[in-house]
């Protein structure tokens with residue numbers, strides 16, 4: 310009796326726990342994987358025994374990460390050096406992978422330009438829309454169609470609290486992040502009964518090289534705590550398959566609740582713009 314109960318308990322823990330490989334399949338593609346949150350996604354997935362395709366521009370960074378994940382977790386890791394702002398990027402990745410099955414797609418790469426809209430060049434802002442919206446749209450369209458045919462798979466799109474309301478001095482970045490969230494939430498609804506889980510992972514300030522390079526200034530006592538990349542990833546996988554989108558970090562959820570539900574939208578937009586202006590001394 311005890312034996313059967315233990316077997317039942319163990320299999321319950323095994324299935325109910327995050328066995329991503331069993332649920333979704335063997336291979337994940339992480340776009341924007343060379344550092345920061347993307348590298349944390351890759352590490353988390355490798356620890357789950359999932360083979361990886363890592364995409365970013367810098368081949369040395371990708372190789373170093375691929376080697377270390379292969380050695381540590383005994384998974385197969387391949388990398389593709391590719392500029393996701395290229396209009397042909399998604400096609401190049403699909404061609405290089407030559408029909409290889411992708412079971413989980415994580416689109417993490419993003420470009421952001423901080424500062425007055427009119428001071429950024431239109432070329433830079435167009436690149437941001439390509440990296441942040443068009444390339445993920447193409448990759449999701451291509452790989453999710455195959456996931457739907459198989460009846461299983463997962464898509465994670467990285468979004469940001471900046472995309473919840475107008476965010477002065479982050480205008481184009483914020484608009485692209487709103488796109489990701491709305492796209493993921495919409496697809497969550499469309500595919501929830503077809504075995505393909507979709508989530509928008511909405512992060513607040515997270516301690517990554519990209520974030521540090523912007524040299525933000527602390528703005529006040531009530532600014533939510535900066536999270537570590539692995540915390541963001543862990544929370545995201547906890548909510549995958551359960552929610553269409555998730556705000557990482559309790560402080561961020563609380564701040565977002567106040568901004569979206571308590572105060573008028575105009576005030577929220579003003580707070581966001583003022584905070585960014587102070588943070589970056591604009």
Ligand SMILES: NC(=O)c1ccc[n+]([C@@H]2O[C@H](COP(=O)([O-])OP(=O)(O)OC[C@H]3O[C@@H](n4cnc5c(N)ncnc54)[C@H](OP(=O)(O)O)[C@@H]3O)[C@@H](O)[C@H]2O)c1
Nearest residue numbers: 341343344345346365366367393419467469514515517519
């Ligand atoms: N960090 C935060 O505070 C924060 C807050 C909210 C939301 N987020 C979101 O979280 C995601 C990751 O942020 P992060 O801070 O980890 O970013 P990051 O440190 O700047 O890393 C971005 C990753 O994307 C790759 N990448 C950037 N541009 C690319 C391009 N044109 N082609 C190919 N790869 C490219 C980078 O690699 P290469 O340079 O090698 O190409 C890197 O691996 C983003 O979607 C961001 O919007 C971050």
